[in-house]
Amino acid sequence: MGPGPGEAALPSAACEAALPAEPALVRRPRHFAALDLGTNNCRLLIARPAPGGFQVVDAFSRVVRLGEGLIETGRLSEAAMDRAIAALAVCAEKLSRRPLVEVRSVATEACRRAENGAAFVARVYAETGLALDVISPSEEARLAVLGCQTLIDNDARQTLVFDIGGGSTEVVLLERAGDDPRAWRRLADAGLGDELRMRGWVSIPWGVVSLAETERGDPGTVTGRLEAFFRMKGRVVRHLAELRRVADRNLQLLGASGTVTTLASLLLGQAHYNRRQVDGSWSDSDRLRDLGHRLAALSPAERSAVPGIGRDRADLVVAGAAILEALLDVSRAPRIRVADRGLREGILRSMLARSGRIARLA
Numbered sequence: 001m002g003p004g005p006g007e008a009a010l011p012s013a014a015c016e017a018a019l020p021a022e023p024a025l026v027r028r029p030r031h032f033a034a035l036d037l038g039t040n041n042c043r044l045l046i047a048r049p050a051p052g053g054f055q056v057v058d059a060f061s062r063v064v065r066l067g068e069g070l071i072e073t074g075r076l077s078e079a080a081m082d083r084a085i086a087a088l089a090v091c092a093e094k095l096s097r098r099p100l101v102e103v104r105s106v107a108t109e110a111c112r113r114a115e116n117g118a119a120f121v122a123r124v125y126a127e128t129g130l131a132l133d134v135i136s137p138s139e140e141a142r143l144a145v146l147g148c149q150t151l152i153d154n155d156a157r158q159t160l161v162f163d164i165g166g167g168s169t170e171v172v173l174l175e176r177a178g179d180d181p182r183a184w185r186r187l188a189d190a191g192l193g194d195e196l197r198m199r200g201w202v203s204i205p206w207g208v209v210s211l212a213e214t215e216r217g218d219p220g221t222v223t224g225r226l227e228a229f230f231r232m233k234g235r236v237v238r239h240l241a242e243l244r245r246v247a248d249r250n251l252q253l254l255g256a257s258g259t260v261t262t263l264a265s266l267l268l269g270q271a272h273y274n275r276r277q278v279d280g281s282w283s284d285s286d287r288l289r290d291l292g293h294r295l296a297a298l299s300p301a302e303r304s305a306v307p308g309i310g311r312d313r314a315d316l317v318v319a320g321a322a323i324l325e326a327l328l329d330v331s332r333a334p335r336i337r338v339a340d341r342g343l344r345e346g347i348l349r350s351m352l353a354r355s356g357r358i359a360r361l362a
Helices: 013-018 078-096 109-113 117-128 137-151 208-212 222-237 241-246 258-267 285-297 300-304 316-328 343-355
Strands: 031-037 041-050 053-063 100-107 132-134 158-164 169-176 196-204 252-256 282-284 335-339
Touching: 031 078, 031 343, 041 078, 041 343, 053 078, 053 343, 078 117, 100 109, 100 343, 109 117, 109 132, 117 132, 137 158, 137 169, 137 196, 137 252, 137 335, 137 343, 158 258, 158 316, 169 241, 169 316, 196 241, 208 222, 208 316, 222 285, 222 316, 252 258, 252 316, 258 282, 258 285, 258 316, 258 335, 282 285, 285 316, 285 335
Parallel strands: 031 100, 100 132, 158 252, 252 335
Antiparallel strands: 031 041, 041 053, 158 169, 169 196, 282 335
């Protein structure tokens, strides 16, 4: 029987044998993937090598609040684990569509802290086939730095790189190499270059989810809300004493997180978030402080109505602003560099460097 309408005749085995081999130029590209299951979000990037780095071909992000209630119970709740599993199943399906060279899936503070974190990781593998690597705070900080290193100012002697997460905040103080290299610890990965050293590092055990849960309920007054804001800030400040001791007061600030990008987007007046305008932009430090205070003074309903925040971020953005203000106090820097990149990008760059797909990450 011949082909039906609109169908092409399939070649016979003899014809197939006569066909030329597929040219190398049309072979399917090979991809790398990085998955980050955090305390608040599940995020995936799939990319292929490109000159100087990589090109993203697919991405996924969903708020799962895996760490919801963790501070009180010490455990991941069934509802939170179910939300995370549902998001991870979407990621697994996306990964199954691509020819992959390497995949790395990491989990951070919620799984580090939870009593049932290991059992959850086993469940994830059983139900989705994804093998989560629960990384240490130091590894998380290192990867975050690698992810946004191209935004580091070449003229800055010191740069404070921070990533405000859902359950913790990773902060790294980088310094240009000087006369006494023994004063620094080299970052244990290719790509940062010999001129950069780690001058200090701290993992603050507060992120937007865990910190917000310390101030439950709306005080009902502007004064009460601002007092809650400064109590949250105080919980963060006490972890920064050592960094303040070794940091220049005029260092560069480089912030990577949903908090920083959301506030930067609001300062830019964006009705809808535009990553191209936000990533790599500069935000005025004093304007960020003022915006944080204004948002903290609003009721949850009023914050939810602010374009770019919405219900999901209404409580978290105040906790994030409190963390950000504590970090701004480390420096006199009049502005901050904004990075819409971080852990996932760091994972990708690390994999590409190891694979030899790019000789050096600039």
